[in-house]
Amino acid sequence: MDLSPVAEDYLKAIYYLETENGRPVRTSDISEALDVTSPTVTSMLDTLDERELANYTPYQGVELTDRGREVVLQLVRNHRLLETFLMEYLDYSWSAVHDEADRLEHHVSDEFTRRLAAFLGEPATDPHGDPIPDADLRMPDESPYTPLTEFEPDDRVTVEQVPHRDPDVREYLSRHRIGPGTRLVVEEVSPIDLVTVVPSSTGASVALPTHVARRIGARAVTK
Amino acid sequence: MDLSPVAEDYLKAIYYLETENGRPVRTSDISEALDVTSPTVTSMLDTLDERELANYTPYQGVELTDRGREVVLQLVRNHRLLETFLMEYLDYSWSAVHDEADRLEHHVSDEFTRRLAAFLGEPATDPHGDPIPDADLRMPDESPYTPLTEFEPDDRVTVEQVPHRDPDVREYLSRHRIGPGTRLVVEEVSPIDLVTVVPSSTGASVALPTHVARRIGARAVTK
DNA sequence: TGAAATAATTAGCCTAGTCTAACTCTTCGG
DNA sequence: CCGAAGAGTTAGACTAGGCTAATTATTTCA
Numbered sequence: 001m002d003l004s005p006v007a008e009d010y011l012k013a014i015y016y017l018e019t020e021n022g023r024p025v026r027t028s029d030i031s032e033a034l035d036v037t038s039p040t041v042t043s044m045l046d047t048l049d050e051r052e053l054a055n056y057t058p059y060q061g062v063e064l065t066d067r068g069r070e071v072v073l074q075l076v077r078n079h080r081l082l083e084t085f086l087m088e089y090l091d092y093s094w095s096a097v098h099d100e101a102d103r104l105e106h107h108v109s110d111e112f113t114r115r116l117a118a119f120l121g122e123p124a125t126d127p128h129g130d131p132i133p134d135a136d137l138r139m140p141d142e143s144p145y146t147p148l149t150e151f152e153p154d155d156r157v158t159v160e161q162v163p164h165r166d167p168d169v170r171e172y173l174s175r176h177r178i179g180p181g182t183r184l185v186v187e188e189v190s191p192i193d194l195v196t197v198v199p200s201s202t203g204a205s206v207a208l209p210t211h212v213a214r215r216i217g218a219r220a221v222t223k
Numbered sequence: 224m225d226l227s228p229v230a231e232d233y234l235k236a237i238y239y240l241e242t243e244n245g246r247p248v249r250t251s252d253i254s255e256a257l258d259v260t261s262p263t264v265t266s267m268l269d270t271l272d273e274r275e276l277a278n279y280t281p282y283q284g285v286e287l288t289d290r291g292r293e294v295v296l297q298l299v300r301n302h303r304l305l306e307t308f309l310m311e312y313l314d315y316s317w318s319a320v321h322d323e324a325d326r327l328e329h330h331v332s333d334e335f336t337r338r339l340a341a342f343l344g345e346p347a348t349d350p351h352g353d354p355i356p357d358a359d360l361r362m363p364d365e366s367p368y369t370p371l372t373e374f375e376p377d378d379r380v381t382v383e384q385v386p387h388r389d390p391d392v393r394e395y396l397s398r399h400r401i402g403p404g405t406r407l408v409v410e411e412v413s414p415i416d417l418v419t420v421v422p423s424s425t426g427a428s429v430a431l432p433t434h435v436a437r438r439i440g441a442r443a444v445t446k
Numbered sequence: 447t448g449a450a451a452t453a454a455t456t457a458g459c460c461t462a463g464t465c466t467a468a469c470t471c472t473t474c475g476g
Numbered sequence: 477c478c479g480a481a482g483a484g485t486t487a488g489a490c491t492a493g494g495c496t497a498a499t500t501a502t503t504t505c506a
Binding site: 230260263266267270 | 495
Binding site: 026027028038039041042043058059 | 487
């Protein structure tokens with residue numbers, strides 16, 4: 001194996017694009033996600049295909065092989081355990097952990113991750129509410145949280161899961177005091193791609209585009 | 224700044240060679256320490272000189288600038304705090320921490336290190352007994368331990384500081400159960416570059432070449 | 447002190463990962 | 477169903493960090 005952090009980032013990008021977009025991953029998707037030009041992507045896809053980490057058909061798209069998916073799941077495990085440690089023991093804020101974990105995930109050994117998991121008590125989810133793959137890289141069952149888009153006006157909920165990989169989304173939510181544990185009331189779920197909510201801590205109405213609200217997981221407060 | 228891990232490793236090597244060998248650091252010293260060929264060293268020395276991290280005079284040798292030394296002290300701080308964390312919280316053995324810390328030291332942010340130091344209680348030394356530079360990169364006073372070579376036969380001592388950067392030395396000491404906290408009796412300090420000691424845990428005599436014994440720091444047990 | 451031995455540098459090549467410019471598929475609209 | 481438009485690939489160049497082979501400094505010692 002012995003993969004460069006750069007190659008690992010391409011595999012991660014393919015992994016997330018596969019699940020998020022639901023369609024074959026195209027060169028331009030990756031080039032946009034990683035902010036590199038498309039010829040650069042093409043040449044890396046050749047490499048990943050050769051190493052049997054991805055199946056790449058020129059002009060047609062790319063998908064991960066089982067081996068490629070394994071590499072990504074180990075990275076996801078590293079990342080989410082690191083985030084848990086950073087928040088619980090080093091007092092990082094939920095919006096600050098991502099960048100640190102994104103760098104370190106490539107450099108910790110499997111041994112480190114095993115020991116860190118034991119130290120943290122083998123957690124099944126990270127502080128953003130995302131599931132942590134176990135030592136055999138099995139992803140726990142889908143999170144039991146409900147997307148914010150599924151609630152009705154006046155529902156009172158607790159936020160359990162927040163999207164945080166996009167720095168702009170992260171900054172916006174953080175600025176409006178929406179994070180794991182936030183209590184809020186759903187104000188409106190509009191068909192024009194907008195959800196408005198009122199965090200109880202601020203009382204100020206916050207507008208969320210549907211693509212963001214859909215990725216906020218919450219639990220109804222049975223008041 | 225924004226230095227590659229590779230460039231950082233060259234700076235570290237120069238730092239240690241400066242203090243250990245006491246003479247101007249030569250190309251071949253570095254090439255041996257890092258296991259690269261000498262032309263490779265020459266070209267990196269050009270780069271470091273250009274970046275004002277080292278003063279390099281062709282054919283004459285190289286020494287760190289203040290900026291170069293600062294970079295190294297930050298790495299040393301990262302390294303020793305990481306080792307402390309790995310041993311105290313993740314149950315790594317003293318002989319196993321080095322490699323993990325050596326990789327991670329290049330990738331943790333200053334913010335991470337600040338927070339880790341706070342979490343660990345701002346320790347002044349690491350578990351090998353080596354001093355940890357403070358947040359302003361000042362190295363604490365020299366360690367108060369006495370080199371094993373300064374003791375006399377029959378002296379009873381506790382080991383406080385062990386050399387651990389060389390894997391062979393590390394393996395040897397570890398195999399003979401000599402580590403931080405080990406109690407032992409000095410058997411002989413021979414003029415032919417040999418010190419023999421008897422750890423009380425095993426009772427078996429262990430021979431140490433002077434260059435190793437000189438770097439083992441110990442404290443007399445006032446029995 | 448001068449030649450041999452040793453150390454260091456220069457020259458030139460390689461790979462990974464990046465870019466721009468130019469060319470070639472695919473796809474979609476008329 | 478064919479020709480732009482747009483997406484993707486190929487060609488060729490660049491940088492960092494390696495290497496080997498050849499050349500040049502320095503040092504040592506007879």
